[in-house]
Every structure is written in C-alpha cells, then in structure tokens.
Amino acid sequence: LREIDHLTALMSRLPGLGPRSAKRAVLHLIKKRDGALRPLIDALAKVADAITPCHVCGNIDTTDPCGICREAASGSGRRDPTLVCVVEDVADLWALERAGTWRGVYHVLGGRLSALEGIRPEDLAIEGLVRRVQDGTIREVVLALNATLEGQTTAHVLADRLAPFGVALTQLAYGVPVGGELDYLDEGTLTQALKARRPL
C-alpha cells in the first residue's frame, strides 16, 4: 500500500525508529485511528503551527524572541542577559532549565562540529553568537557542550573565534562524566558542573 509505505518510510527516519519498528508504529496507529492516529496528527499540526525558533538564541518556543530571551530583556532581574550559556541542542537547554540553576540566557548552536558527519562551522549558529558578543553587553560565555571529542573540538573552535572580543570564557566543570552527553545527566550533576565552571 503506497500510503502506508510512504508513512512507514517517513517514520523510520525518526531517531530511535528503524524500518521494522516504524511499521509496527504505523500499524498501531491504523488500528487506533480515532484514539491515536487523529490525536497525533492534531498534536503534530499544533506544534508545526505554534512552535518557532527564537531568532536571538535558537531556542524553540511559541513566541519569537523566546520566553527566556524576553525575560532577560524585560529588566526584571530574573535573567541576566550578560551571561550566555552555549549549548549544542535545545534538549541540552531543557536539561539545564530542569536543573534550575542557570540565571543567564542561552545560545543554541544546533549541533556540534563533526568531520565524520560533515558538520562544519558554517552549519552551526556560530556567527550569531559572535554578533551577540560583538554587541558588547555580554560579560561571560559558558560553553556547556557535551564532554565528547566533538563537543570539545567545538568548544576550542568557539574559544578561538571569541578570543578577540575579550569576553570571559568558561566551560562546565568536570562534574560532567567524560564521554557523557548533557541530556542524559541528572540535575544534581548539572548543577555542580555549572557552579564549578572554570576559565577556558
């Protein structure tokens, strides 16, 4: 069936689903058309319509600028716009927000440099970060990248790129286990790593 094959192909491209599990998922949805398929379509459409990337930091939210950037710009004092935490992905931003320790703003790179996957500096939101730093209001940039080889390579490239501007550069303390990914860490470890951040 063409419709089912096409849907299965799209589903199997999602991270975590292979061709066989995608087929099972599609059959499950067809079996429960009103209970699962229609609600899923509605939820996807709502996200497609309502969610937008923030042009300032790359976070995703229902507003642009996002809630975090707007809070920082409001002058309420609850977010310090002079402290920027650089993360690879929105999932990392969410992990840090769950930890509840960071009172600055963010910059989402949208990935990390990878020779293997052909991800180059121009594929990441690096120039946007440079422009934010050039504006002169930022005092400190915390590099909260994954403690992987690729994450650390990315951190070094960012450090080189930001060095001319005289902004304080720090990175997460090694509370982050070597080889670990931020998104999988507990909140206590993330909090410790943020508190003990050290100059780069």
Added chain:
Amino acid sequence: LREIDHLTALMSRLPGLGPRSAKRAVLHLIKKRDGALRPLIDALAKVADAITPCHVCGNIDTTDPCGICREAASGSGRRDPTLVCVVEDVADLWALERAGTWRGVYHVLGGRLSALEGIRPEDLAIEGLVRRVQDGTIREVVLALNATLEGQTTAHVLADRLAPFGVALTQLAYGVPVGGELDYLDEGTLTQALKARRPL
C-alpha cells in the same frame, strides 16, 4: 511547552519509542519542520483518510472489501475463496503475502488471547470467522498463528469453536521456530511452513 509535551506524550505511546526517544524524535521534527514535520503530517492524514479495515477479513486497504477479498470474489481463479488463512495481525498477513505462496484469502483476528493482557475471545474477530465458515463456502482454515504459548492457546480455542462445522483445520508446519513470531521470519521459512501445513 504544552504543545511539545503533549506531542511527546503521544509519540512515547508508539511501540518502540520510550519517553526519551520520543522527545528526540519531536525535537528532530521541530528542527526539520518543512523537511520532516509537514510531510509526516501529510502522510499520516493520507493514511487516516484513505486506509480502512476490510469488513470481510480485517485486512487494511484503500478499499472495503480489500484487494485480496475482491480478487477472490472476482472468480479470476487467482485467489481461492474456499481457503482461509487465519493470522493474528495485519503484519502477519503482509509477511505471508511477501512470501508469495498463499493463494487463498485471510482472516485477521486482531491479536491473540492473553490472560496477562486481558485479551478475551470476544476481543478478537472470532465470531466473524465463525460466520464465514457457517456460510459453507470455506473448505479449509489454516491457522497461521505465532508459535508462542498465546498463539497456540488461541489456535486451540479456534479449533474447538470451528470443530462443529466440519471444515478442514490445519496449522502451519513446524518450520516456524518455537517461540518465534511470524513477522520476523524469512520468506523461505514461511513458504516451507505453509507447504508442509498439517491437520490439527
């Protein structure tokens, strides 16, 4: 974000996706709104609109009765409507069709009896099968259920239920590995198991 949480909750109910992989899948979709999210919505909507269960056999297709039942009813001789192969699920029907050996029709039960999951005879399409056999045109019912405890329990219940009607009852030969599931078998094994089917 409410929209994202709701979508993630729905995605995590799909077989093969847990809460964390569902979140990754949702983020992937948001990142690729035009390349992945919109096409997925369209493909799901097409399936929801176009795909319907066959009221005769429980197969799913763009028509009701399904293509297999219509081929059998057409009198073309390519499908024998007097031979019915009973399967647990549409995925099993597809696996048998891929093997390309079966020239009869099907009956999809929609699952197997399971005390553990509380699936009782009235939850499966057993009465529909009984009605088809009562009509008198069916000569043989092949029980192509999984070679699991639950599949074989289901086979015995079906055998008891169909015994009064004097229809030939067979089951797949033990080419099917004990404990195995049909959907995971190669086509050669399925073909052998169909050819060597034996009286129940």
